[in-house]
Amino acid sequence: MPLSILSKRFAVFANDTRLGFRLVSRKWKQLDRTQRKRIELSAVLSLLPLSAAIAALAAVPTAFQLDESQMRPVIEAVATPSIAEQVAELVAREDTHVREVRVQRGETLAALFSRLGIDDASALRFAQTDASARALVRLAPGRFIQANITSDGRLRWLKAHGAGELDGVLATSRVLTLDRNSTAAQVFRVSESDVALERRVELKAGEVRGSLFGATDEADIPDAVAQQMVDALESEIDFHRDLQRGNRFRVIYEALYASGEYLRAGRLLAVEFEVGAKRVSAYWFANGSKHGGFYAADGRSLKQAFLRSPLVYTRVSSGFSSSRTHPIFGYDAAHRGVDYAAAAGTAVRAIAEGVVLFAGWQRGYGNVVEIQHDGKHASLYAHLQSIAPGLRQGVRIGQSDVVGAVGMTGWATGPHLHFELKVHDIHVNPLTAELPSAQPLAPTQLSSFAASAAPLREQLALLERVSIAFDRPR
Numbered sequence: 001m002p003l004s005i006l007s008k009r010f011a012v013f014a015n016d017t018r019l020g021f022r023l024v025s026r027k028w029k030q031l032d033r034t035q036r037k038r039i040e041l042s043a044v045l046s047l048l049p050l051s052a053a054i055a056a057l058a059a060v061p062t063a064f065q066l067d068e069s070q071m072r073p074v075i076e077a078v079a080t081p082s083i084a085e086q087v088a089e090l091v092a093r094e095d096t097h098v099r100e101v102r103v104q105r106g107e108t109l110a111a112l113f114s115r116l117g118i119d120d121a122s123a124l125r126f127a128q129t130d131a132s133a134r135a136l137v138r139l140a141p142g143r144f145i146q147a148n149i150t151s152d153g154r155l156r157w158l159k160a161h162g163a164g165e166l167d168g169v170l171a172t173s174r175v176l177t178l179d180r181n182s183t184a185a186q187v188f189r190v191s192e193s194d195v196a197l198e199r200r201v202e203l204k205a206g207e208v209r210g211s212l213f214g215a216t217d218e219a220d221i222p223d224a225v226a227q228q229m230v231d232a233l234e235s236e237i238d239f240h241r242d243l244q245r246g247n248r249f250r251v252i253y254e255a256l257y258a259s260g261e262y263l264r265a266g267r268l269l270a271v272e273f274e275v276g277a278k279r280v281s282a283y284w285f286a287n288g289s290k291h292g293g294f295y296a297a298d299g300r301s302l303k304q305a306f307l308r309s310p311l312v313y314t315r316v317s318s319g320f321s322s323s324r325t326h327p328i329f330g331y332d333a334a335h336r337g338v339d340y341a342a343a344a345g346t347a348v349r350a351i352a353e354g355v356v357l358f359a360g361w362q363r364g365y366g367n368v369v370e371i372q373h374d375g376k377h378a379s380l381y382a383h384l385q386s387i388a389p390g391l392r393q394g395v396r397i398g399q400s401d402v403v404g405a406v407g408m409t410g411w412a413t414g415p416h417l418h419f420e421l422k423v424h425d426i427h428v429n430p431l432t433a434e435l436p437s438a439q440p441l442a443p444t445q446l447s448s449f450a451a452s453a454a455p456l457r458e459q460l461a462l463l464e465r466v467s468i469a470f471d472r473p474r
């Protein structure tokens with residue numbers, strides 16, 4: 001069994017690694033337990049280059065397999081990098097992190113900086129006024145922007161990439177870089193370059209302490225991947241309600257590299273999440289549609305006909321580390337719906353496709369939208385600050401389309417979304433109602449799904465063993 005051989009090798013290496021860690025000076029002991037664990041895990045995953053191994057194998061993503069003959073040389077090569085050096089580098093990187101976003105339509109540089117968590121007036125002033133940074137000011141929607149920032153929001157560097165999709169042919173990408181230059185009088189410097197792109201597969205593991213996005217930050221998982229984790233599993237997990245401290249997760253995703261340096265995240269390939277005793281997973285599969293889709297291990301489609309929540313779970317809506325976010329006040333029959341506390345202006349989505357039954361003002365409800373989904377189901381969204389433009393009776397709407405923004409119109413004492421679900425005109429509890437699921441995979445596609453998911457499952461299992469091994473109290 002290749003796996004058992006692998007795990008033995010992991011165990012041997014794990015011991016070596018830990019020995020190595022013990023040798024690393026006082027600096028190591030000064031770190032708190034969380035930081036140590038995080039560095040250990042990331043060091044293990046980068047040193048042992050499981051991700052590199054899989055990256056090499058994943059050059060032809062459909063064909064990669066974890067077989068012993070392919071894994072062995074990689075594992076044996078592992079002992080060569082200096083552990084002390086790697087740890088020192090990880091420690092040095094400790095106080096900064098990289099955030100990654102895509103430019104939104106009509107977004108200003110100031111808004112983009114704030115979304116990236118940059119709190120640096122001189123950097124913003126430079127980007128807005130310097131002639132060489134002008135290309136940056138013309139923010140094209142969809143463009144990837146990355147920023148390396150310190151924990152107090154100071155910008156170290158910022159990179160703007162082309163807006164190309166990962167699916168396309170990989171060649172080169174034009175990158176504009178804004179660097180903080182610590183030596184020269186000129187504090188910032190702009191450079192442009194063409195970089196050759198390379199696709200790799202990354203494996204990461206993490207544990208929820210506050211919010212999901214806090215946990216993905218800690219595990220060094222890009223936001224674009226964290227959001228795909230939510231999208232893939234939101235029919236299985238209600239991220240607003242179900243997440244608890246100690247929930248563990250593992251992910252496999254594609255990333256783009258240029259000249260050996262991480263460029264940006266690509267597609268999520270697989271995710272496994274433990275929520276209490278429940279364990280859910282999702283595997284990406286090229287099902288013949290344009291963007292493929294996510295499926296459970298048994299081939300069940302995770303794209304549901306109905307979303308569980310009308311509010312999307314994002315970094316902003318989830319807060320950074322607060323557990324107070326998104327309280328939901330449970331259903332009671334007299335109240336006929338569920339209330340979600342959320343900041344005014346938060347986007348409200350249609351939980352399924354349908355036709356607008358009503359969009360306008362009603363006493364008590366304030367601005368309200370009601371949607372008929374199929375012969376059976378209807379949903380209602382009330383107290384909206386505003387209704388999406390063009391939404392009126394008879395208009396067709398797609399799943400996840402924005403119906404309006406959270407507000408406090410009508411009889412509401414604070415901003416919240418009042419949400420109702422009806423089955424054959426009778427109110428039901430949206431939190432527990434049985435909802436119709438989407439089309440399953442055709443039987444003819446099931447075997448190719450199983451073949452593409454199998455190596456990912458093995459990798460997730462391996463990742464679980466590695467992360468548990470490093471989590472034992474000592």
Ligand SMILES: [Zn+2]
Pocket residue numbers: 335337338339417418419
């Ligand atoms: Zn209500």
